[in-house]
Structure formats: C-alpha cells, structure tokens
Amino acid sequence: MADETHAPQHASSQHSSFSGGRPPGGGGGGAGSRPPGPRRGKRNYVRKKKVCRFCVDKVDLIDYKKPEILQSFVQERGKILPRRMTGTCARHQRWLTIAIKRAQNIALLAFASEL
Amino acid sequence: MEERLYDLIFICRPDTPETEIDKLIATLQHAVEEKQAKVEKVEKWGLRRLAYRVKKLREGFYVYMVLRSSHGELLKELERRLRVTDSVVKYLTVRLDEEIKRQEKLSKRREKRNARRPRKTAAAVPGAEQAATANG
Numbered sequence: 001m002a003d004e005t006h007a008p009q010h011a012s013s014q015h016s017s018f019s020g021g022r023p024p025g026g027g028g029g030g031a032g033s034r035p036p037g038p039r040r041g042k043r044n045y046v047r048k049k050k051v052c053r054f055c056v057d058k059v060d061l062i063d064y065k066k067p068e069i070l071q072s073f074v075q076e077r078g079k080i081l082p083r084r085m086t087g088t089c090a091r092h093q094r095w096l097t098i099a100i101k102r103a104q105n106i107a108l109l110a111f112a113s114e115l
Numbered sequence: 116m117e118e119r120l121y122d123l124i125f126i127c128r129p130d131t132p133e134t135e136i137d138k139l140i141a142t143l144q145h146a147v148e149e150k151q152a153k154v155e156k157v158e159k160w161g162l163r164r165l166a167y168r169v170k171k172l173r174e175g176f177y178v179y180m181v182l183r184s185s186h187g188e189l190l191k192e193l194e195r196r197l198r199v200t201d202s203v204v205k206y207l208t209v210r211l212d213e214e215i216k217r218q219e220k221l222s223k224r225r226e227k228r229n230a231r232r233p234r235k236t237a238a239a240v241p242g243a244e245q246a247a248t249a250n251g
Contacts, residue, residue, distance in 0.1 A: 058225065060218040064209070065124075065179070067166070106124050106207040107175065110166040 050087025054096070062095045064102035067109045074100060078112040120155075120215060121182045121190060125197050125206035126175035129162055136176060139200060143180070143193060150192075152184035170204045 054062065064070070073081050073088070073096055080100055083093045103109035127136055136159070144154050160177035169175065184190070190208050197206040 060221040060225075061214055065122075102207070102209060104166070107126065107165040107167060107169055107205060112167075114167060 052087055052089035052092050054092040055089055059092070062092070062099040064099040065108070067103050070096070070100050070103050070109055074109065076113060078110050118183050118185045118212075119187075119210055120212040121184065122209040122211050123180040123182055123190075123193065123206070124208075125178055125203050126165070126169070127178065127202045128172060128204060129174045129176055131176065131202040135202060136178065139202070140178060140180075143196065146192060146196065147182060147184070147189065150184065150186050150189040152182060152186065152189055154180060155183055156181040172204060175204060 062069075073086055075081060080097055083090065086093075088096060100109060104111050127139075140157060144157070147154050156179075158179040160179055162174055163177050165173055165175050182189075194206065194208060197203045
C-alpha cells in the first residue's frame with residue numbers, strides 16, 4: 001500500500017471543481033470513487049488513480065536482466081506485488097511476472113529474502 | 116527451421132581465474148559455430164552479488180551471451196557442457212525471438228499512431244482544421 005496517496009477532503013473538492021464543476025462529493029472519478037452523498041467528516045479521501053508505470057514509459061519488453069526495475073514490484077520478502085497495489089496494467093503485469101521469475105532463476109532476484 | 120534468438124547466462128565461481136572463464140567462453144563459441152549458429156554478443160558482467168546463496172556462494176562471475184541458432188539441439192549441447200563444467204554454478208537459457216518480435220510489432224504500431232496523432236491535435240484547434248485538410 002506504499003504508493004497509494006491519500007489526499008485530504010479539501011483537495012478533493014478542489015479536484016472536482018477543476019474537472020468540469022461537478023458537485024463536491026461526486027467522486028474524483030479515480031479508482032476509489034464513492035457513491036455521491038453528504039460528506040462525513042474526515043473519513044473521505046480521494047484515491048489518486050494509479051497508472052501503469054510501464055505504459056507511461058512505453059515499455060514493450062520488460063527486461064529480466066535489470067533487477068533494479070523488477071525489485072520495486074516485489075515485496076520485501078520476495079512476493080510479487082499484485083496489480084491492485086502497483087497499478088500495473090494487465091498486459092504489463094503478465095510480462096512482469098515472467099521477467100521476475102526469470103530473474104529469480106539466475107539469482108538476480110531473490111525468491112525469498114534471507115534472514 | 117527458422118532462426119531463433121537465445122539468451123544464455125551462466126555464473127562461475129568467483130575464485131575461477133579469468134583466463135579459465137575466457138577459455139570456457141571460447142569453447143562455447145566454438146561449439147556454436149560448429150552448428151552454423153552465431154554468437155551475437157558476449158558480455159562479461161563480472162563479479163556480482165547473488166540474490167541468494169548458490170552452492171554456498173554469495174557472489175558469482177556472470178557471463179551473458181546472445182545466440183542466434185536454428186538448431187534446438189545446440190542449446191541442449193551447451194547446457195550439457197555448462198552442467199559438466201565444475202566452475203559453473205548456475206546457467207539459464209531463454210528463448211527471446213518471440214518476445215522481440217512482439218516488441219517490434221508494438222513499437223511499430225506506436226510509431227504509426229504517433230505519426231498520425233499530431234495532425235489530429237492540430238485539427239482540434241478551431242480554424243486549424245481547414246488548414247490541415249488543405250494540407251492533406
């Protein structure tokens with residue numbers, strides 16, 4: 001959950017007024033849009049929409065020989081992070097898992113961290 | 116049979132002298148050429164920390180090769196050789212041509228789309244639409 005950014009409520013109303021004058025509380029249109037209704041205290045956040053890093057960088061081939069890149073999609077103990085955590089698109093996640101597994105096989109990336 | 120592209124990575128013990136590694140690379144290259152295949156690239160990555168212990172080692176000397184071959188048995192033979200060599204602790208061969216093909220296809224498509232896009236944005240600006248059609 002490290003790269004989920006929570007913005008406080010006032011930021012959300014700013015955002016919605018910016019994107020075409022929708023009533024506040026209508027949801028930022030992001031991944032975590034909530035049903036419209038009255039605001040309830042401080043518990044409302046707008047989740048920043050996560051975008052696939054590989055799509056932004058226009059990657060057509062995920063290189064298994066670069067563990068520095070793969071490392072950021074792996075948990076500390078070596079688990080591959082799910083899409084919902086990283087925002088990677090389905091296609092790139094598919095390539096990413098293959099790349100990670102190859103890197104693990106040649107000891108560029110750990111299967112599980114050693115204690 | 117069509118030609119295929121392979122990645123071959125192997126890890127040597129850190130205490131093997133470099134001359135021995137060079138010798139090993141040379142023998143592999145020789146075996147590749149015997150089968151009318153090509154060695155596209157040889158890279159010595161040098162000593163690197165292993166992500167986990169392999170045969171009680173924490174470091175290894177990485178060698179990376181790119182091969183172009185139309186004989187699948189060649190890879191079998193190379194892997195057999197690496198397996199018998201005592202100084203090699205780990206190896207990996209990956210077939211890459213299909214992925215490269217896919218990458219090229221996607222890159223081409225992106226280029227095409229990018230070539231088309233500037234005209235579209237120019238047309239979105241009022242007044243510029245007619246100019247764009249006049250140019251086209």
